[in-house]
Amino acid sequence: MSDPAQQRPGPGRRLGVDVGDVRVGVALSDPSPMMASPLVTLARDESGGGDLTQLAGLVAEHEVVEVVVGLPKTLQNRHGAAADKARTYGEALAERIAPVPVRFSDERLTTVTASRMLSQRGVRGKKQRSVVDQAAAVEILQAFLDTRGRETREDLS
Numbered sequence: 001m002s003d004p005a006q007q008r009p010g011p012g013r014r015l016g017v018d019v020g021d022v023r024v025g026v027a028l029s030d031p032s033p034m035m036a037s038p039l040v041t042l043a044r045d046e047s048g049g050g051d052l053t054q055l056a057g058l059v060a061e062h063e064v065v066e067v068v069v070g071l072p073k074t075l076q077n078r079h080g081a082a083a084d085k086a087r088t089y090g091e092a093l094a095e096r097i098a099p100v101p102v103r104f105s106d107e108r109l110t111t112v113t114a115s116r117m118l119s120q121r122g123v124r125g126k127k128q129r130s131v132v133d134q135a136a137a138v139e140i141l142q143a144f145l146d147t148r149g150r151e152t153r154e155d156l157s
Contacts, residue, residue: 011032011033013030015028016070017090025132026039035142055067056097073107
């Protein structure tokens with residue numbers, strides 16, 4: 001597991017992960033990295049770890065330099081059961097993809113935001129359920145990239 005205070009990798013693709021009980025949404029950045037795009041939704045496989053194996057394959061296939069797992073804090077900024085599950089998942093992923101660092105990023109309300117955005121675009125019902133996790137992963141990764149970009153610009157000033 002990487003320490004968030006450690007030096008971040010330079011340019012290269014980042015993978016965003018939204019961990020749910022049933023599905024895992026995955027987003028991928030461009031190499032610069034400035035923009036997140038939806039990649040895939042995986043079926044969650046808690047007993048067999050097939051989803052973790054698939055994620056490790058995506059990290060290798062896309063030459064990912066950093067993975068960002070959404071950490072669902074409560075509105076009071078506390079860690080609940082969902083955050084514990086996400087942290088456990090991220091730690092298991094980190095073991096499989098080392099030395100690629102896994103970081104956690106606050107993801108409060110990303111699924112709500114993603115659902116609202118999809119509804120506004122006319123995506124509803126069963127079709128929305130199949131892509132909402134990817135859209136939430138995009139929200140997680142894009143927020144991380146935006147924050148990283150601001151921090152980098154501030155470091156240069």
